[in-house]
Amino acid sequence: MTGDVRAPAAPAASGQAAVLGGGPGIVDDPAEITPAWMTDVLRAGGLDAEVTGVRFEPVGTGQTAVSYRFHLDGRGADGRGAPASLVVKMAAGAPDVRRRLRSAYRNEVGFYAYFAHRAAIRTPRCWYAAVSDDLLRFTLVLDDAYPAEAGSQLDGCSQARATIAVRNLAGLHAPFWNAENLSGEEGFGKDAPLGRDTAWPVRADERGMAYLGKVVTAAAAEFTERYREQLEPEDAETLLRAAALVSGWGRHTATRHSLIHGDYRLDNLLFTGDSDVQAVDWQTLEIGFPGRDLAYFLSTALAPAARRAQEVELVAAYHDQLVEYGVTGYSGADCFEDYRRGMLQGPLITMIGCVYASAPRTDSSDRMFLSMATNAARAIRDLGVLDLLSASA
Missing domain, CATH: 3.30.200.20 (Phosphorylase Kinase; domain 1)
Structure with a gap:
């Protein structure tokens, strides 16, 4: 079963709908x-x-x-x-x-x-x-979320923070779980202000995934060459093989969809202690496979040993929150399988973000990208993702 959703519980207060245009005007300075x-x-x-x-x-x-x-x-x-x-x-x-x-x-x-x-x-x-x-x-x-502080990809996070982060992520996915016409309802379709050239939000089709596969394959070749001295050979091989699977990834992730953040990582989360978190930076929003967000966060935020020890419990916490918000027909086993199927998001975003970044390289950015890539590569191997996604859908 692909799952369905009842009307979810009242969402956390994030304010009323904002103005799109009008108002006091756009500023550049x-x-x-x-x-x-x-x-x-x-x-x-x-x-x-x-x-x-x-x-x-x-x-x-x-x-x-x-x-x-x-x-x-x-x-x-x-x-x-x-x-x-x-x-x-x-x-x-x-x-x-x-x-x-x-x-x-x-x-x-x-x-x-x-x-x-x-x-x-x-x-x-x-x-x-x-x-x-x-x-x-x-x-x-x-x-202003002050005094909340952004997480750090280099430092990782505690299990308590990872738990509130995955529960918060469920609050994005559940209200739009398998929703129809997400790119064409309530005024934000092809003819709306944000959809002048194409339907919005974007939902990658087979052609789009093929193009993305070419982009990430090129990025993987450059990434693994750039960091050849720092990457373990096994990690480099995993990253290259993962990139080669992106063009056919859609066959394995077509079972369900929602709005996804696309870059749900520690640097884009604002924590207040271990009790509250807010997500920011929505520039990679799209309609896609929810497991991508979950896999990306857990595979890059946690060092391999911590992830291995905690991932079953953390995926269950995400799933429990989905159910609390009203998602039905979606078992815990389904959720963990989707977590595995979403694992290409880690190398995809990390290597494209690194190779095509507009900002100058720094020691800090190099360490961040390497940490994310190696953590993701080891999660892919631990969870048998390459064999899973190499099989026919």
């Missing part, structure tokens, strides 16, 4: 944001407050966009003042760079505008989301 601009954002979001002063500072190290923390001074009705701070994310770079990133900008704005309020995943409330007609400029205004 933080200096363009005035107290009046912020006041318009808050009032559009239902907060009767007036911002009287703003100051900002850069936050994060985004490679495809830039983010700023804005500190606000203000007053509000009924004792509700303006938030002490908000985060504003916007496009960056020259026009040719932005043209390559248009789909990423569309994905992130679209997630907050169309899906965040329907999902149960914890993510910062979005006050405002807008993208230009040519998809080269966008602006997001998000709740």
